[in-house]
Every structure is written in C-alpha cells, then in structure tokens.
Amino acid sequence: MSFDTTCRRLTEIFPEDFASWLLGYRVPLTELSPTELSIEPIRADRVILLQGQNEIVHIEFQTDPKDDVPMRLADYRLRLHRRFPNKTIHQVVIYLRETNSERVYQNYFEIAGMYAEFNVIRIWEVPAEELMTFPGLLPFVGLSRSNNPIQTLRRAVREIQRIEDESQQHEAMAATYVLSGLKFEAAVLSQVIRRDIMRESVTYQLILEEGREEGREQGLEQGLEQGQRLEAIALTTRQLTRRLRQELSEEMRSRLSTLPLPILENLSEALLDFTELSDLENWLAAHNPAQ
Template identity: 45%
Template sequence: MAYDNICKYLAERFPEQFSRWLMGEVALPVQLLPTELSEEPMRADSVILLGLQQGILHLEFQTDPDPEIPFRMADYRLRLYRKYPQLSVRQVVIYLRKTRSQRVFQTSFRLERLSHEFEVVRLWECNLPARVDWPALLPFRVLSQVEDPGETLREVVAELERLPDSSEQRELAAATAVLAGLALDRGLIRQIMRSLDMRESVIYQEWRAEALREGLEAGRKEGLQLGLQQGLQQGLQHGEATLVLRLLRRKLGSLDPVLENQIWALPPSQLEALGEALLDFHSVEDLTAWLARR
C-alpha cells in the first residue's frame, strides 16, 4: 500500500480527528463525500463534509513534490463547486517527506486571469499531538517536527499499546510501521515495533500484497531479461554448431551421431576453436582426437 493510500485510509476512518487537527473545533457529525468528482477518472484523496453544512475539507496527501499539484487543486475546486455550489471549501495539501524543494511552499495556481489559492502542511514543521485521544495522528508523529525519530517511534508504540480497541490498534500500528519507513531504517522499525501484532490489519495485508506484486513483477522482468539473454546465447550456439557441422561433413563426410551430439554440446568458444581447427583435419580420427582433448 502506497504512503498516500495509507493516509487516505486514515482520513476516511478518522475524518473528525483530521477536521479538528486542521480546522479546530467543528460541529459534529462530519461525514465523507464521494471522492470521484466527475465522469472523468479524477479522484480526490479525501473530501470531508463538515458538520451542520459548515463546508467541505478537501485533503491531498503527497509523499514528494509534484509540479501538477497547483493545477490539480484548482481543478478539484471547480469540480467541487459544480457538485456543491452552496458550500465553502478548504483545501489542504499535506506533504509527508522532508525536502528542500521549493514546490512544497507553492500555495496557488495562476493562469492569465484565473487565480486559485490552497493551503499546504509540511509535516516536518508540525508539532502533532502525542496523546492517545488523537490516535489518527500517531502514525504521522515520526514524520513531524521531532529531534529523534527513533525515540518518537518508541513513544508512539507506547501510545498504541494503550489503545483499548485491538482492531484500531492493529490498523494504526501497521500505518505507523509503513509511514515510519520515510524516516527510519526498516530494521530499526521492526525492532521498535516488535511488541505490536499487525498481521491481521487491512493496511498490513494490502502492503504485503503490494510488496508481493512488486516482487513478482521484478522477478518476471528479471526472468524475461535472463530468458532473452539465454535465448540469444542459445541461438548463437545453435547457429555456430550448425555451421561447424556443415563444414565437417563437407570435409570428412557423414559423421557418427555420437560425434554430432558432442559437437552440439560444445559452448560457443569451443565451437569457434573447432571451426579453426577443422581446416587441418584429414580424417574423422583427427576430429575424435580433438574432441578428446576438450
């Protein structure tokens, strides 16, 4: 499961907490809106309808800067207006991984007379709540403004262990483990989080399935490349053996099948040597002696 997909999952499961984090107190209940914003294949990460028709909170999660983000935010805003013209919209792009790119400071889209503004959150500049009553934000704490990500992860694990809901604990632990990979070594993450069992979580299962698919695809490509190389080598060997056998038959006459099989089994380098040596052969015995020396 990709990093931004995990964030989408968390925003969909805990929309109230994300709304409170980014907007302060909001009237309850809040609810998720469909993220498909038109007939075209364009889907927002998370669209949250705030309580009592206060408006819409639109979230986009980005692991790394994308030059298309300003245009996409403007496009999303117009699509949201088309579906919900009576509601105000607050748009926030949340960047996960620390970077020096200036793109993460870009908060507007400009095109001739068209102008659109949106907000940006750079997690590494944020002080996130460390309390267990904000569980949705626990997986992000390692990526926030902390001095020691490893020690922060230990603190997060302690908070996760306090969660009374085992299902929620598994999902948040799996999200934490994956997102922490943006800041920490996997070996250290496994060591710190070994007390938490997350194997039955949706996030963990999807992450494992995605890793397996990527591994199979890499294996398929490697196997295809290896197959092409082997096929090319076998083709060269077959062509050279055919040529050498033709020259031998022309010079020595028909050959015993046992000798032919020996020649077919020779690697390309020895076939090349045999092609030169046969010029001096006068009988089948010369060929037999040459093969015996291989």
C-alpha cells in the same frame, strides 16, 4: 503506492481527528467518492474527500512535490464547487518527506484571469506534541518535528497501544510502520514496532496485496516471496515467544526481520526443540553467521 493506501485508510478510520486538526473544530465527516463529481477525476486513487453538513475537506498526501499539484487542487476546487455550491471547501496538501524543494511552499495556482489558494502542511515542521493530541494522527509523529525522533516515535507507539479499540490500534500501528519508513531504517523500526501487532490490520493486508500485485508486474515469484517472508517473520516471532515463554528483545526482533525466507522456514521447524533463549542464539549463529 503503499503511502497512498495508508493515508487513505487513516482518514477512513479517524475522519473526526483529521477534521479537528485541519479545521480547528470537531465535525462529523463521511467519505465522498471522487466519482460523485461531474467530471472524471484526474487521479482518484490519490484524492481524499470528506464531507460534513456544511463543508468539504479535500486532502492530498504527497511523498514528494510534483509540478501538477497546484493545478490539480484548482481543478478539484471548481469541480467540488459545481457539485456542492453551498458548501465551504477546505483544501490541503500534506507533504510527508522532508525536502528543500521550493515546491512544498507553493500554496496557490495562478494563470491569466484565475487564482486559487490551498493550504500546505510540511509534516516535518509540525511539532510532535500537536499530533499526539489525536489518535488518528499518531502514525505521522515519526515524521514530525522533534529533538529526539526515535524516542518520540517510541512515545507514539506507546500511545497507540493505549487505543482501546483493538482494530483501530492495529491499523494505527501498521500505518506508523509504513509512514515512519520515510525517515527511519527498517532495522530501527523493527526495534520499535512489533510486526505481529499490526499483522491483522486491513492496512497491512492491503500493502501485502499491493506487493503481490507489483510482484505480478515485475515477476510473480518475487512478489509472492516478499509477501510470504513478511508472514513468516510474524509467525516465527509468535512461535518463539510462546516456546521460550518470554517476549523477544527488540534486538532479536530486528535480527529476525532480516532473515531470508528459507532460513525463516527452517527456524520455524527447529524452534520446536528450543527450551531457552541461548538455543535460538546458537541456532542463528550456526545458520545465519552473516549476522
């Protein structure tokens, strides 16, 4: 569910970037709640609706293809037309995870006497350079078409760091980490993306809260521990950077990201006695030899 949250948050922050990419022209868009439709939505949490003066943009992000997508798009087209008969409706399904399924190529719904089309974007077929043009689309670059995916992801991260609005920068960085997880291992992402930069983002906090909610459903203790571990990683990394007066290498950040919560808690106390990087190396060797 974190992918739904992440994509929705991006469209809220960068609506004009999505409009420019999907429509081919820049137009101010505001969020339209599915509850404004005359009939109760099928899955309001997955529906992203943006409206301008003359158009409605309906976006659905899908991690994997589902049988009911075409019918859902047709259903929403009718609902939107009923509510906004004079506005042009643009519908697009954006598939995030690469697959060979034929479903990701279907762009229509058809039954006897009814036919409705919508656009389909398979993000892994989109050239990375196309997404690099828009700050709001940088989080999807890691999933796009590239000859060197890791280097391309690094480029996207550097571009995000150039976003002047600090809040938007943090949100984009958090979204990049989450979405890129569909393609890259956590160890790779930890080497490319600094968790402490995205920690203050609303996206990051929402995902932590989702983890806690899922934890309450599956077992409260497990969910809270996962949330606490993420917080501990970010805090310990900041403390080490200040204590050692140097930025930690990507390799070291990756090692820290794999530590269990009890070891992180012990490290947060032990680092007060560190004076150089070798102290950290020796401590990890003694207390977490599995690395």
